[in-house]
Amino acid sequence: MTRLLFVNASQVITCAGAPRARRGKEAADAAILANVAIAVEDDIIGAVGPLNEIERDYGDAERIDCGGRVISPGLVDSHTHAIFGRARYEEQELRAGGLGYMEIARRGGGIHSSVADLRKRTEDDLFVLALARIQKLASYGSTTIEVKSGYGLSLEDELKSLRVIARLSRELPVRLVPTWLGAHEIPLEFRGNSRARGDYVRLLIDEVLPAVVDGNLARFADVFCEPGVFTLEETRSILEASRTAGLGIKLHADELEPHGGAELAAELGAVSADHLAAISEAGISALAASGTVATLLPGTMLFLGRDRQAPARALLDGGAAVALATDFNPGTSPTVNFPLILTLGVSQLRMTVAEVFIAATVNGAAAVGLADRVGQVAPGYSADLAVWDASDVREIPYWYGDRRCIGTWVKGKRCHYAGAADNLNLSREP
Numbered sequence: 001m002t003r004l005l006f007v008n009a010s011q012v013i014t015c016a017g018a019p020r021a022r023r024g025k026e027a028a029d030a031a032i033l034a035n036v037a038i039a040v041e042d043d044i045i046g047a048v049g050p051l052n053e054i055e056r057d058y059g060d061a062e063r064i065d066c067g068g069r070v071i072s073p074g075l076v077d078s079h080t081h082a083i084f085g086r087a088r089y090e091e092q093e094l095r096a097g098g099l100g101y102m103e104i105a106r107r108g109g110g111i112h113s114s115v116a117d118l119r120k121r122t123e124d125d126l127f128v129l130a131l132a133r134i135q136k137l138a139s140y141g142s143t144t145i146e147v148k149s150g151y152g153l154s155l156e157d158e159l160k161s162l163r164v165i166a167r168l169s170r171e172l173p174v175r176l177v178p179t180w181l182g183a184h185e186i187p188l189e190f191r192g193n194s195r196a197r198g199d200y201v202r203l204l205i206d207e208v209l210p211a212v213v214d215g216n217l218a219r220f221a222d223v224f225c226e227p228g229v230f231t232l233e234e235t236r237s238i239l240e241a242s243r244t245a246g247l248g249i250k251l252h253a254d255e256l257e258p259h260g261g262a263e264l265a266a267e268l269g270a271v272s273a274d275h276l277a278a279i280s281e282a283g284i285s286a287l288a289a290s291g292t293v294a295t296l297l298p299g300t301m302l303f304l305g306r307d308r309q310a311p312a313r314a315l316l317d318g319g320a321a322v323a324l325a326t327d328f329n330p331g332t333s334p335t336v337n338f339p340l341i342l343t344l345g346v347s348q349l350r351m352t353v354a355e356v357f358i359a360a361t362v363n364g365a366a367a368v369g370l371a372d373r374v375g376q377v378a379p380g381y382s383a384d385l386a387v388w389d390a391s392d393v394r395e396i397p398y399w400y401g402d403r404r405c406i407g408t409w410v411k412g413k414r415c416h417y418a419g420a421a422d423n424l425n426l427s428r429e430p
């Protein structure tokens, strides 16, 4: 049995509190403690408190000296598209030259080029590519990562993508949450006429969804609900069928144009509505009055060169629960750096440091249905921890772009370690 005692931290960002998404005043308090140690018993946090109190029960535990650094819950990245083949670096210059997202898609770029590429690759090939990418995501402090399919868009290629996520889950210590995003785009072979579109929606509902559920390959279903992609009616039918089949539901909503996606997410009781850069006033009110988490992805708008970011302050001040995530994907957000997204949360979305930590831990956990197990440094929670090379929590979003995470643990087991020393001692350089 693992027994660990994390000692000598300057601050512990506990995010401790109710096992659900935080909103309002609760979202502004990350419950940061000084002069506390953390005891881990097997895969669970056993105690958080003054060292002299908890070491009586954990005197025999292996000590990890944090050297005056900051400890936080392992970060929860609740929105990634990490299963893809080749990178799409050529589109960045096209966008800079004035071509829009939809125009690049119409020229056969965008998602369609990722689909054509993924369909040609073997499961082993995709596994090797994704393995390195997930390890990079984890090296920045994420211990729970949601991963979507969505570049297959056929029965076999969606199942292939989801099987890769299952294999990654078995082989990596990081916790992965699989989401089926068969409704990422209408594939080219179903674009001949309006009947063909309907045929694709029926294929998703009648053939792909049952196979995903039979194989126990996903916890959530997601739909890209946006003008030019899936309509509100199509989104509703796919998500209602998915919910009936036992999956949780998520939406890509109101990313580029206000479209009623946030309102639909709230109405359907989706676990999250993601993007929201173009959310309407009615959408903000609907999310604030619902249990749906508003997941904001500021890296995407930054990378696309957009002026507009999601109205985080209006959502927070209106009482919505806000999460942040990387949206790691080959087209619009090729970053593995979740702390950089926290920087954008403060500097672009005007969130406080406490709000960005709640958004990247407890509320991210709520956005993947795990708020009762991960996202807090509190007794009974999974021992998912990140140690940061910083003596003050505010340094983490401040040193923007830097990799300050020097170690993570998932279920009490070492997941990532960036230190030079090969023992557990994390003593800090003067």
Ligand SMILES: [Zn+2]
Residues within 6 Å of the ligand: 079, 081, 252, 327
């Ligand atoms: Zn996405």
